[in-house]
Amino acid sequence: MSSAIRNRMQLHQQNIQSVLAEVFNHQPISRIEISRNLALNKSTVSALYRDLKEAGYVEELGEGDASNVGGRKPVLLAINRRYGYTMNFDFGYRHLHVMQNNLSGDVLSYKQINVLGLTIKQILPLIDVELDKVAAKDKTSHGLLGISFAIHGTVLDNQVTYSPFLDMEQVDLADYYTQKFQVPVLLENEANAAAVYERDFNKENDRLDNMVTISIHRGIGAGLIINQNLHRGTHGEAGEIGRSIPVGGDWSGTPRKVEDFCSEDAIINQIQTQKGAENMTRDDVVRLFNEGDEVTKSALNLFVKSVAAIIYNAANNFDPDVVFLNSPLLEELPELEPQIESFYAQTAPTILVPIKLTKNSHYATLLGGCALVTRQALGMEEAKLNFDAQTSVL
Amino acid sequence: MSSAIRNRMQLHQQNIQSVLAEVFNHQPISRIEISRNLALNKSTVSALYRDLKEAGYVEELGEGDASNVGGRKPVLLAINRRYGYTMNFDFGYRHLHVMQNNLSGDVLSYKQINVLGLTIKQILPLIDVELDKVAAKDKTSHGLLGISFAIHGTVLDNQVTYSPFLDMEQVDLADYYTQKFQVPVLLENEANAAAVYERDFNKENDRLDNMVTISIHRGIGAGLIINQNLHRGTHGEAGEIGRSIPVGGDWSGTPRKVEDFCSEDAIINQIQTQKGAENMTRDDVVRLFNEGDEVTKSALNLFVKSVAAIIYNAANNFDPDVVFLNSPLLEELPELEPQIESFYAQTAPTILVPIKLTKNSHYATLLGGCALVTRQALGMEEAKLNFDAQTSVL
DNA sequence: AGATTAGTTTGTTCAAACAACCAACTCACA
DNA sequence: TGTGAGTTGGTTGTTTGAACAAACTAATCT
Numbered sequence: 001m002s003s004a005i006r007n008r009m010q011l012h013q014q015n016i017q018s019v020l021a022e023v024f025n026h027q028p029i030s031r032i033e034i035s036r037n038l039a040l041n042k043s044t045v046s047a048l049y050r051d052l053k054e055a056g057y058v059e060e061l062g063e064g065d066a067s068n069v070g071g072r073k074p075v076l077l078a079i080n081r082r083y084g085y086t087m088n089f090d091f092g093y094r095h096l097h098v099m100q101n102n103l104s105g106d107v108l109s110y111k112q113i114n115v116l117g118l119t120i121k122q123i124l125p126l127i128d129v130e131l132d133k134v135a136a137k138d139k140t141s142h143g144l145l146g147i148s149f150a151i152h153g154t155v156l157d158n159q160v161t162y163s164p165f166l167d168m169e170q171v172d173l174a175d176y177y178t179q180k181f182q183v184p185v186l187l188e189n190e191a192n193a194a195a196v197y198e199r200d201f202n203k204e205n206d207r208l209d210n211m212v213t214i215s216i217h218r219g220i221g222a223g224l225i226i227n228q229n230l231h232r233g234t235h236g237e238a239g240e241i242g243r244s245i246p247v248g249g250d251w252s253g254t255p256r257k258v259e260d261f262c263s264e265d266a267i268i269n270q271i272q273t274q275k276g277a278e279n280m281t282r283d284d285v286v287r288l289f290n291e292g293d294e295v296t297k298s299a300l301n302l303f304v305k306s307v308a309a310i311i312y313n314a315a316n317n318f319d320p321d322v323v324f325l326n327s328p329l330l331e332e333l334p335e336l337e338p339q340i341e342s343f344y345a346q347t348a349p350t351i352l353v354p355i356k357l358t359k360n361s362h363y364a365t366l367l368g369g370c371a372l373v374t375r376q377a378l379g380m381e382e383a384k385l386n387f388d389a390q391t392s393v394l
Numbered sequence: 395m396s397s398a399i400r401n402r403m404q405l406h407q408q409n410i411q412s413v414l415a416e417v418f419n420h421q422p423i424s425r426i427e428i429s430r431n432l433a434l435n436k437s438t439v440s441a442l443y444r445d446l447k448e449a450g451y452v453e454e455l456g457e458g459d460a461s462n463v464g465g466r467k468p469v470l471l472a473i474n475r476r477y478g479y480t481m482n483f484d485f486g487y488r489h490l491h492v493m494q495n496n497l498s499g500d501v502l503s504y505k506q507i508n509v510l511g512l513t514i515k516q517i518l519p520l521i522d523v524e525l526d527k528v529a530a531k532d533k534t535s536h537g538l539l540g541i542s543f544a545i546h547g548t549v550l551d552n553q554v555t556y557s558p559f560l561d562m563e564q565v566d567l568a569d570y571y572t573q574k575f576q577v578p579v580l581l582e583n584e585a586n587a588a589a590v591y592e593r594d595f596n597k598e599n600d601r602l603d604n605m606v607t608i609s610i611h612r613g614i615g616a617g618l619i620i621n622q623n624l625h626r627g628t629h630g631e632a633g634e635i636g637r638s639i640p641v642g643g644d645w646s647g648t649p650r651k652v653e654d655f656c657s658e659d660a661i662i663n664q665i666q667t668q669k670g671a672e673n674m675t676r677d678d679v680v681r682l683f684n685e686g687d688e689v690t691k692s693a694l695n696l697f698v699k700s701v702a703a704i705i706y707n708a709a710n711n712f713d714p715d716v717v718f719l720n721s722p723l724l725e726e727l728p729e730l731e732p733q734i735e736s737f738y739a740q741t742a743p744t745i746l747v748p749i750k751l752t753k754n755s756h757y758a759t760l761l762g763g764c765a766l767v768t769r770q771a772l773g774m775e776e777a778k779l780n781f782d783a784q785t786s787v788l
Numbered sequence: 789a790g791a792t793t794a795g796t797t798t799g800t801t802c803a804a805a806c807a808a809c810c811a812a813c814t815c816a817c818a
Numbered sequence: 819t820g821t822g823a824g825t826t827g828g829t830t831g832t833t834t835g836a837a838c839a840a841a842c843t844a845a846t847c848t
Contacts, residue, residue: 004408004412005399005405005408006405006409006412006432006433006434006804007434007803007804007805008402008405008803008804008805008834008835008836008837009835009836011399011400011402011405011836011837012835012836012837014398014399014400015400015836015837018398018400030794030795031794031795032793032794032795038400039400039401040400040401040837040838041837041838041839042794042795042796043795043796043797043798043837043838043839044836044837044838045795046795046796047836047837063845066792066793066794066845066846066847067792067793067794067846067847068847069791069792069793069846069847069848070790070791070792070793070845070846070847070848071791071792071793071794071845071846071847072792072793072794072795072843072844072845072846073793073794073845073846074793074794074795075794075795162744209628210625210627210628210632226620226621226625227620227621227623227625229621231604231620231621231712232713233604233712233713233714234603234604234713234714234715235713235745236713237710237713237745238604238711238712238713239711239713240710240711240713241710241711243710244641244706244707244710244711245703245706245707245741246640246641246642246703247638247640247652247655247656247700247703247704247707248640248650248652248654248655248656248696248699248700248703255703255741256642258641258642260642261641261642262641262642302642305642306641306642309639309640309641309642309649310641312638312639313638313639313641316631316634316635316637316638317632317633317634317635317638317711317712318625318627318632318711319626319627319628319629319630319631319632319633319634320627320628321628347639347649349637350556351629351631400837401836401837401838402801402802402803402804402836402837402838403802403803405803405804406802406803406804409803409804424827424828425827425828426826426827426828434804434805435804435805435806436827436828436829437804437805437806437828437829437830438803438804438805439828440828440829441803441804460812460813460814460825460826460827461813461814461825461826461827462814462815463813463814463815463824463825463826464812464813464814464815464823464824464825464826465812465813465814465824465825465826465827466810466811466812466813466825466826466827466828467812467813467826467827468826468827468828469827469828
């Protein structure tokens with residue numbers, strides 16, 4: 001309520017943003033259509049659009065088709081794709097993922113950099129090199145607009161609070177890059193970023209209020225979209241479903257967490273232990289499964305059942321419109337998905353929440369970060385923006 | 395975003411509501427203080443207040459104290475407690491709880507009506523009698539403003555979708571009472587109402603964004619306040635944590651639900667089975683525990699451990715500022731609460747979410763319903779309102 | 789030519805802001 | 819103890835400015 005609009009100046013600012021959001025979400029779009037969508041007078045929309053054009057955010061694309069009963073052709077408006085770009089990173093275990101996007105969320109470039117075994121202080125220079133390379137080639141009017149980092153751990157107020165797979169060694173990414181470039185820098189939990197991706201980049205989900213995105217990588221966590229907003233929790237730890245324990249079980253010793261059953265690490269460990277192997281990777285698991293290895297099949301059977309139970313519990317807790325599974329492993333073994341659905345349907349008594357696999361899970365995380373940092377660059381943190389993820393235009 | 399303020403008329407309406415909310419939340423309050431709080435010019439506040447006074451929502455209470463450096467005394471404004479009243483019901487297993495509240499949420503009357511063994515169609519006439527009795531005595535200017543019903547089950551769009559303890563027999567409460575009185579009628583899940591109570595009636599929680607209220611009655615469920623809003627879920631089933639199952643366990647037979655371990659029914663059943671007793675009540679359990687009965691002690695020990703695990707899981711899922719326990723059983727056996735906290739602390743590794751017992755859990759549910767239906771009566775569903783729960787004034 | 793639609797220009801509207809005022813208080817000081 | 823300077827609460831009359839409305843231009847169709 002304290003952020004509510006009260007006077008005409010604030011109203012004006014909000015209306016400018018509403019017009020920008022309309023251009024963003026429905027580009028290419030004409031002024032008259034914006035006027036109808038927002039229930040604002042067409043002269044008002046024209047005036048507001050002028051301000052946006054002066055700021056450089058938008059541009060005219062040319063004329064559209066006239067209506068079939070006669071009348072002047074509309075002028076089509078769109079986001080200025082040459083305004084600037086964002087840089088978005090994902091600290092994977094084996095790879096650092098790097099993506100460059102324009103203001104509209106289009107992918108300008110993507111690459112993976114091998115960082116297996118490197119410390120954060122060895123990775124930092126690699127990031128700097130990528131930023132410099134892109135800056136050298138850049139031809140946009142405003143250049144770098146913002147940077148996002150997807151963290152496989154928990155984040156609070158742009159600080160990493162827990163990072164099980166990569167020691168952050170007191171490195172303050174936000175501070176370092178804000179100082180260096182004077183642009184918004186944003187750290188976000190990887191599952192949260194994936195959830196934002198589903199909300200913002202997926203046209204099918206446009207009307208959905210509540211979504212759970214279960215991210216299964218080395219660990220397991222969930223990103224929560226509640227009432228169209230990302231729910232981070234008071235300490236940035238909402239959706240840490242991997243830590244859940246069974247209720248009513250025996251309390252001898254420490255209780256086993258969900259993560260002990262159905263993270264990729266858990267599966268690999270289980271197979272390694274039974275086979276006496278070492279340093280196995282996801283690819284090894286996929287190969288063994290496809291070869292019909294019994295140990296692997298049994299491990300993945302437990303995995304499938306556990307994921308089904310997790311989905312069932314998440315559905316009971318959050319009651320979403322849909323549950324997404326963001327898992328490179330499932331992406332490579334899509335035949336497991338129907339099994340998960342079957343076990344889930346077996347458990348759930350009445351309401352069955354649809355389950356969907358995220359395709360190209362690496363992209364999802366990066367694009368989610370892009371959506372968040374682009375909002376910050378525009379000063380429109382609260383706006384509903386639909387990104388299109390159109391393929392490269394430059 | 396579609397409900398965003400766009401033109402001056404809407405802005406004006408919203409500002410009127412903001413002034414009303416200020417009066418509601420800070421009564422008694424002066425115009426000048428509202429002006430400062432809302433960053434609106436004092437003459438603007440005066441004009442907006444005039445409208446509210448004409449509508450009868452507010453009234454002047456007299457003069458307050460002048461500041462100690464001189465100056466005119468402020469005129470203190472408040473909600474008109476004689477404007478009207480709401481009626482709020484809670485369908486308990488043994489009792490129908492009935493509460494009458496004024497526009498400000500003050501309790502005007504409260505009673506319990508024995509309904510053990512009655513069907514919904516036998517209960518309805520009892521409700522009608524209560525409504526008539528109160529209407530006959532009423533001296534407010536606008537009379538009945540709204541009716542709320544707390545349901546021990548799930549609700550979607552004012553319809554009961556699941557009711558394990560009371561067969562609703564196709565009775566449509568909302569339709570029946572809306573037709574009869576032409577006022578807002580509202581059905582809400584009992585745990586949700588309890589959560590709203592904690593948000594709206596508890597000054598300590600004023601600044602808290604995220605709260606989980608775990609309601610342990612015959613069943614077990616949670617009410618979720620996320621980002622200051624009640625999260626009902628897409629199908630009205632969010633927070634149905636009683637249905638959760640263990641992950642990674644054996645899948646022989648149907649998995650045991652949380653509810654099988656730590657609802658009141660579960661405890662009573664367990665004790666009854668072991669003792670060969672029948673028709674035990676909560677009071678019997680309390681008595682047996684206080685007498686030192688071993689079977690009861692062991693059942694409640696499992697209960698305590700299970701509740702601790704539930705709290706831990708809820709904290710991981712939702713990451714709230716605080717967890718409330720709304721449980722008549724714990725209210726009667728408060729010595730169990732430290733045990734729950736101890737087990738919880740044992741399990742949680744880092745962040746410990748504070749646990750609080752709701753006092754007078756029956757009141758909580760009714761007052762939560764009151765808060766929701768009062769908002770509807772005022773047409774201020776989205777406003778942040780702090781109810782004071784002052785004792786009777788009439 | 790007449791109908792229709794997109795967008796601009798020009799003047800109007802009206803709720804909030806502003807400025808000046810009145811009302812009523814405190815306190816210091818004679 | 820009485821007076822006046824300073825302060826605060828609230829009202830009244832005027833100004834302001836962003837959205838609106840109407841009249842316009844532009845460009846299409848049949």
